[in-house]
Amino acid sequence: MTSMNPDLPSDTRAGFVAIVGKPNVGKSTLLNAFLNTKVAPTSHRPQTTRRGVRGIFSDDKHQVVFVDTPGVHKPKDALGKYMNNEVSTALSDIDAMIWVVDLRHPPTDEDRLVARQIRDLPKPLFLVGNKQDAAKYPEEAIGLYEALLEGREADTTVTSLSAQKNDAKLTALRQQIVDILPENPFFFPLGSASDQSREHWAAEIVREQAMMKLRDELPYAVATRVTRWTERDDGLQRIEAEIVVEKVAHKGMVIGSGGKQLREIGTAARKQLETLLNAKVFLGLEVVVIPGWREDPEALRELGYE
Numbered sequence: 523m524t525s526m527n528p529d530l531p532s533d534t535r536a537g538f539v540a541i542v543g544k545p546n547v548g549k550s551t552l553l554n555a556f557l558n559t560k561v562a563p564t565s566h567r568p569q570t571t572r573r574g575v576r577g578i579f580s581d582d583k584h585q586v587v588f589v590d591t592p593g594v595h596k597p598k599d600a601l602g603k604y605m606n607n608e609v610s611t612a613l614s615d616i617d618a619m620i621w622v623v624d625l626r627h628p629p630t631d632e633d634r635l636v637a638r639q640i641r642d643l644p645k646p647l648f649l650v651g652n653k654q655d656a657a658k659y660p661e662e663a664i665g666l667y668e669a670l671l672e673g674r675e676a677d678t679t680v681t682s683l684s685a686q687k688n689d690a691k692l693t694a695l696r697q698q699i700v701d702i703l704p705e706n707p708f709f710f711p712l713g714s715a716s717d718q719s720r721e722h723w724a725a726e727i728v729r730e731q732a733m734m735k736l737r738d739e740l741p742y743a744v745a746t747r748v749t750r751w752t753e754r755d756d757g758l759q760r761i762e763a764e765i766v767v768e769k770v771a772h773k774g775m776v777i778g779s780g781g782k783q784l785r786e787i788g789t790a791a792r793k794q795l796e797t798l799l800n801a802k803v804f805l806g807l808e809v810v811v812i813p814g815w816r817e818d819p820e821a822l823r824e825l826g827y828e
């Protein structure tokens with residue numbers, strides 16, 4: 523098949539590859555490592571990813587569209603149902619899938635839930651045992667995960683690695699994925715790393731920092747959105763963003779005494795944005811309340827969870 527767009531190379535291979543797994547196993551870290559840039563937010567808290575995010579890897583003849591997904595879990599609210607639904611959607615039209623597991627621990631019910639979802643899909647599967655650097659018994663662990671795929675008929679490739687280390691194992695895995703791509707024209711222009719708008723992306727960077735710094739239930743009660751982004755002539759990026767909370771009582775908790783915590787979130791997010799954008803950034807943050815947004819379909823839509 524040849525590409526119809528003269529700006530895109532012809533005689534190419536391209537495809538969609540979903541990255542799935544339970545929360546906190548390192549799916550988004552793996553995506554960012556494949557692309558060598560930060561497309562998706564990561565944090566030590568489970569359920570950091572809420573939306574399916576596409577990260578695009580291209581060389582002159584190949585394009586892999588990786589789809590990072592929220593961790594599969596038992597949903598507690600409308601947001602959680604949306605998140606699991608994002609996983610099913612991501613799995614519905616793909617050329618291959620990556621199942622990420624945490625080699626530090628044996629499988630849990632959530633891993634079994636994922637295994638059931640993917641075992642019988644007739645697409646090549648890459649089982650990735652992650653966090654090898656921190657695992658005591660990585661070989662035993664990967665065996666236990668492989669056992670959950672018993673009866674699977676389609677191709678399965680097994681790799682153990684550390685997504686945090688961008689090393690030869692990771693490059694080899696990416697190459698194995700490139701090798702099974704079908705003949706297809708490129709889906710995205712050369713040079714694009716993600717399908718999300720810069721506003722969505724920056725809002726996720728702010729949310730990542732909020733999730734790292736806030737405690738207890740708060741990380742899960744927070745959403746973020748960019749309301750304005752202007753560029754000054756001298757290159758300064760002026761970004762206004764909102765941190766949305768569920769209850770009036772949460773507002774003060776996010777701001778912190780004397781505004782200290784909000785300043786800390788803002789500073790950390792601004793530094794990240796400056797590094798990634800390679801530009802000076804002014805980041806204005808405001809905390810707003812949308813009562814019960816996690817259960818409110820309209821609010822979820824407004825916040826980009828639709």
Ligand SMILES: Nc1nc2c(ncn2[C@@H]2O[C@H](COP(=O)(O)OP(=O)(O)OP(=O)(O)O)[C@@H](O)[C@H]2O)c(=O)[nH]1
Pocket residue numbers: 543544545546547548549550551552563564565566567568569570571572591592593594652653654655656683684685686687
């Ligand atoms: N030791 C170690 N930690 C890792 C590795 N890869 C990721 N992590 C850490 O694991 C945590 C979770 O990483 P994420 O990439 O956010 O995990 P995720 O699977 O996307 O999580 P959800 O979006 O919540 O489903 C973070 O603290 C990462 O730094 C690894 O190779 N080794």
Ligand SMILES: [Mg+2]
Pocket residue numbers: 549550551562563564570571591592593
């Ligand atoms: Mg994630």
